[in-house]
Amino acid sequence: MIDGLTMSNVVKRAAALFPTNTAVIFGEREYSYSEYNQRVNRAANVLKGLGVNFGDHVAILGRNSVEYLEVCHAAGRVGAVFGALNWRLSSSELSFIIADGDFKVLFVEAGFQSVVAEALADLHNISLVVFGGDLTLDGAQDYVALHDAAASSDPCVVVSSSDDAMIMYTSGTTGQPKGAILTHGNICWDAVGYLTYMAPKPYDCALVSMPMFHVSGMHIVTTSMLVRGRPLVIMPQFDPEQACRLIQKHRVTIACILVTPLQLLLDCPGRKQFDLSSLRRVITAAAKYTTKFGVRAKAELGLERLHMAYGLTEAAPLVSITEESGQMLAKENTLGRPVWYLDVRIVDDNGQEVAVGEQGEILVRGPNVFKGYYKRDEMNAEVRQNGWLHTGDIGYLDSEGYLFFVDRKKDIIKSGGENVSSLEVEIAILRANPELAEAAVVGIAHERWGEAVNAFVVIKSGQSCETDQLISRTREYLAGYKLPKSVHFRDNLPKNGSGKVLKRQLRESVAQNEK
Structure with a gap:
């Protein structure tokens, strides 16, 4: 166990090593690593003032923002568990998750106060804090006022890599959402993966455009850039033309953009009026893609490399990644090789490992595999067996160790x-x-x-x-x-x-x- 592997320490050490480097850019606001670390301290003391103790659950509902990221790191600093809620959900869906997740405090972006009021109609004993606009929610407090009044000193709570860091509710495409518990170690090891295959250069700058309520926004690139003291340009939500504008303005070099929004970027009518020449690497992920798509993205964006990855919330998320663009072009639909610290097996319905090239369920074992689903003991017994995560995905490994995704196990059609x-x-x-x-x-x-x-x-x-x-x-x-x-x-x-x-x-x- 390496106790220094915590989300709080990532920020704290970056502030010590790169105090004057730009940490976060959001709209017209810009903070150095030293300033951002102080903001995290203040947010951590806000949590303490709201009665949040070690192990308590706190959540946020809103689009990407500085506040979103700093509350996440602040929760880690006091040993609380951070829950990222999907702002696209209905009030009834939010109500289920808020109750199921046992959240003690809910941070709400001002534009979502009405949906929260509906969601909390039958829920009580939750402290509410509003940020990013005027306060209208009954019983809520204003984040800016609390933050400005809080001390900027470190609350000095001992947090370890094995402690719970986040509860991320999965998409619920096949049933009710369930909260995946990720430890600090899970998240930091995930960052190690990106640092291995996408090591940042001194001049790199990353665009954070995927939603932070999803692993693609909260983890991919984000933590690894913080480790190396590089700037993050945060978009509230993805918009292809605005993404182009920010890439040009801030000379963004690295971005995580999933296949569907990347397609929107490529098809954006106004894209060619922007200078995107700074962009050198894009990491993307999807169950399906074509060689034609890969060639187009790399050529039209002038990329050094286009990385295709496979991951899931329960693996924090990285499982495999292509190191060179040629791999995804030569082996259509490959998702690269497993990350160096992971074991990946393909098994049949009886749990027996299958031959090379034969299809079966993808199993994963490693330090980034989640702790389990919150309050789902029976499900955990099925998903985690003998240290292996049963992904529910069907795939295969070729003779060179490249992983290919076939389908979700539940989406195989028996006809x-x-x-x-x-x-x-x-x-x-x-x-x-x-x-x-x-x-x-x-x-x-x-x-x-x-x-x-x-x-x-x-x-x-x-x-x-x-x-x-x-x-x-x-x-x-x-x-x-x-x-x-x-x-x-x-x-x-x-x-x-x-x-x-x-x-x-x-x-x-x-x-x-x-x-």
Whole structure:
């Protein structure tokens, strides 16, 4: 155990090593590492003043901001557990998470006070603090006033790498959300992964554009840049043109942008009016991508490297990553090799390791694997077995140790006695039909086939596509039993806050239409 591996120490040591370096840029506000460390101290003392003790849970609801990040680090400084809530959720969804997470204090961005008022209608004994605007929420206190009045001294709470740091509620695409508990060690080891494969240069500057309620915003790049005393440019939420503007203004060199928003950036009508030549590395992640996408992103953005990664909340999140752009171009849909400190196995339904190239469930073991789900003992017994995290993802390793994702175990469609990967069908549909912007495939109960392959597609603006045409073209890439039995054209696909398609809602929409 290395007790120095805590989120608080990352900030504290960066302030000691790089006191005058710029730490955070948010709008017109800019703080050095020394100033940011003092802000974290003040926020930590605000928590102490609100009665937050070691092990208590505190949460925040809001878009990315300086306050968001400093409250996270402040919670770590006093040994509290930080919960990042998805601001896109409804009041009833928030109510469930707030109650389930046993949060003692809730920080609320001013624009979300009304939804919080609804969410807390049946909940009591929660201290409320509002930031980023005028206070209108009954019983709440103003963050600026509390922060300004708090001491800037370190509260000096002993926190270790094995202590709980964060509770991050998973997307709940297959059921009620569940809170994944990450320790300080989990998060710091994750940063070690990025420092290994994406070591920052002295001139590097990172764009934080993915939502901080998700691992892609809170962990990827963020902590590793803090370790090395580099600046973070924080966007409240992703907007392709604003991202271009910030990259140009601050000469951003590194960014984590998931595949869907990266596609929006590439397609942004105003992109070419901005100077993006400073951008040298982008790390992205998605279950599916094409070589064409990788070539386009690297060429049009002038990148030195485009990294494709695989991860999940329960691994804080990094599991594997491509080191060179050529790897993702030569091995389409590879997610790179496992991070050096991780063990990865592929097993069958009986838990036996399968041969190279054979598909099975991806299992992960290492220092970044989470502690477990909060108050979910039965689920933890299934997900964590003998030190191995059962990801619920189907994949395989090739002869060179590269990892490939096939599908979510629950998204495999069993049709006519055959297993059909929904992801494989989605990739084929998009490859065969360039008029489409998005595609999602699910299995729908069918009297004859058991499950029938159903495709939900979104057509690009100004384009057209017919069902027969779509299926005919896709037939060139897939066996007949994998082809969609039905195609549903939609204006958009339902997604959660991290951009994942909510396939459960798609299945339910078909069931409702058949009633």
